[in-house]
Amino acid sequence: MAFTLVSILIAAIPVAYCYPTTAFQDLVGVSKNRTSIKFLAVGDWGGLPYPPYVTDVEKATAQEMGKIAEQMGADFILALGDNFYYKGVTSVDSPRFQETYESVYTAKSLQVPWYVIAGNHDHAGNVKAQIDYSKRSNRWKFPSYYYELNFHIPNTGKTLTIIMLDTVMLCGNSDDFTDEKPRGPLNEVDANRQLTWLEERLALSKADFLLVAGHYPVWSVSEHGPTQCLLQSLYPLLNKYNATAYLCGHDHNLQYIEESGIGYVVSGAGNFLDPDVRHWNNVPKGSVKFFTGQASTMGGFVHAEVTKDKMTVTYFQAKGTSLFRTVLSHRKFE
Template identity: 80%
Template sequence: MAFTLLSILAATVSVTFCFPTVFQDLEDIGGNRTSIKFLAVGDWGGVPYPPYVTAVQKTTAKEMSKVAEQMGADFILALGDNFYYRGVDSVDSPRFQETFETVYTAKSLRVPWYVVAGNHDHAGNVKAQIEYTQKSDRWRFPSYYYELNFHIPNTGKTLTIVMLDTVMLCGNSDDFVDEKPRGPLLAAEANRQLVWLQERLARSKADFLLVAGHYPVWSVSEHGPTECLLQGLRPLLLKYNATAYLCGHDHNLQYLEESGVGYVVSGAGNFLDPDIRHWNHVPKGSLKFFTGQASTLGGFVHAEVSRNKLVLTFFQAKGTSLYRTVLPQRKLS
């Protein structure tokens, strides 16, 4: 298992990695703003045949545009499975237009999209998705994994979001046979990412610290908890007092809270799945919210980070909020 080398590699982390903290500039920030707002949507990647979009994707995109216009969205987190079913083959793939550019057309969605790869993306050419950053004015995918830092306007507070490639960490999986991640293709690359993650979390002084990837840590649905992340990621989230972990993979909306960390599953951008076969495979009392019913028409999450709290609101595509929760600012030792 890739994570067995962590303790060895961690000892050299301060020598091996020394990245300065770079802050992103938020666009169109008004002078009186005191929060950062964003949307989180996963598993939104259409289909590889005409019309290249699903009804759920279209209705979700429409509701995303309304919520972004009414509540605000400085950026969007795209949580993987960006192009079904086998990603893209090149940076010139027509899928970028068919499934992304011509679907999310509203002005309120013409903000930066910060992207991670999912298992379906890794069935194709992830490097091509990274390269598309140079061709799009809003697609931001600088590397397989990366860190985002923001100043929360007029508060003196900061937000950090660590974007992970969980497929690189845990291996790919075949959804069509309900296969679990079968271990990293390259153990050395998995360990390099995990050590990088530990270094970033250990150094973080952010008032709000989020981690985002594709595979869930906890989930009650079809794919369930990801054992590899339970072993390698969850201990780091707890040790370094992360605010929340955001993911997709299961095609529904879930919110779980365990040991002070919020776990957001936002995988309802293109398909819906009401499966709850892993209902008893998460810590007792941790599941706070779940929906995967076809009647919701899709869904996503709106987040607002202000001076002392993170507010998460779960929306269904047919036009109403379903659940809201509040997480406090980190306590830094």
Template identity: 80%
Template sequence: MAYALLAVLSAAISVTYCYAAAFQDLGGNGRSRTSIKFLAVGDWGGLPYPPYITAVQKTTAQEMSKVAERMGADFVLALGDNFYFKGVDSVDSPRFQETFESVYTAKSLRVPWYVLAGNHDHAGNVKAQIEYSQRSDRWKFPSYYYELNFRIPNTGKTLTIIMLDTVMLCGNSDDFMDEKPRGPLNSMDANRQLVWLQERLARSKADFLLVAGHYPVWSVSEHGPTECLLQRVHPLLIKHNVTAYLCGHDHNLQYLEESGVGYVVSGAGNFLDPDVRHWNHVPKGSLKFFTGQASTLGGFVHAEVTKSKLILTFFQAKGTSLYRTVLSQREFK
């Protein structure tokens, strides 16, 4: 009896943390479509005092709306640090309105925002951000980590995006102390997520398989590579032929490629940082693109997934694309 009760409780706890989704509805007229398009932006979370947004966030939001209208965007990936500097304290926090709803107002951005938590969010109440999914028609944050599945219209191909909580996995970090993650707060939660990730990757037959988290695997900037992710996640990305890993945390735009996996850093949604102190701490030749200059006014990434390729375009907020790369669909041996 006690064992049965424990099993039920364990199952209930795991539901809180992870969420395996059925295929998402892209909406709109899909008859002539043959691709999925989305934006990826991290570290976009404004300020905890008036005016609650930064100039970078404002210009980036405006350019996101223009690119979404011109090139199309079915959804947005929000890659963490959604509310600076200590997340939100409750689902009733005015920050949801001040830093999110009243900033990304364009019709082209009134699409699903699939959200994950960053280190600043974990300084507050992440459960409140999850609960806000019930209050907003576009804020989609079903649990700490979860899986998204999409059918690429009229192609027979599929896209899967696995959304991680890298803070739960590796521990929190204090940006103002330049600290690295010191290990998970709860090792059981971290291991549960890692097992879940291993299972989802091993099971995936998606033609395009993306993994997203807040902390970078590889980065040349202030925070550099995340040792915990290099040990625990990096081998899985290679083993399971993941198409790309997307993250924020460092406040710039980067693209690296290593062992057949693309690494996207899109953390220029609110602040900019040109720091390159870890330039020599990534695999030689892996860095393909970097910008963190204040003159860009911010930035984000536009992605298009077709039946045979993933096209990534890096945009600066002042209105031009800076870099484009193409990744092929997965090959199954």
């Protein structure tokens, strides 16, 4: 009887996986005549677990991110998972925070909020430690496993919402050294709780631009390919609730896939590069608009600017050139 009672009590304790939803906020320190929000998105940037703790690609990409943020502006950065290779961090005191993050992204223009989510390699370690690091760093913002960001686009009356997901919690971890496919969530209750929260937030959203970000791709032509779990659970919601775009990493390259009016942005070239296109025929025909994973680019990332009526997405290689640009329009409500 005592065992049953304890079990019930434990089951009743809520797990703080999602952060309480915040109201729409104004960007801090924005000039009076600004009429857009600008940000960078980079995934799979997590260095190495042994000296020198960084790769040449990470260093080159970090340097170019600093230049583009200075030239074009960046109010914040989306860190799309696999923040620390190969097994995340063990504690909030891990030297990896300094070696692979603080001492690499040193440009003044990158001293802005970094909104972080976890990837499969992070889940091989202690994700809670990465969340706790938010209390140690002025710019590392990782309030919970999944959470929502809401912004007023300055001086426009328009709004931007970004929903940050934990796709490993949704779909399970993947072993990059075997067959690389997530086999389903470790905990069905946690996965369903996140999915319920997600649909609730999407259904309520009246934002003019609605972005969703996760680590695993919905669509990808590269090594990992489309994530079947997300095609079943997330893809229908993105379409049903008229999302603007989905941003992710996981495959170590840059891709832009457009399907059913939604932009699928793969930005996973922050630390390694992979030119693999084995899943080219596993995405909808004609949907691939851009792909690069060439070692000669030395890495890459995405810059986005959201104005009152459009979102412009520009792909940059670390060698200092823009490679591709596309424009997405604001949501239309019937």
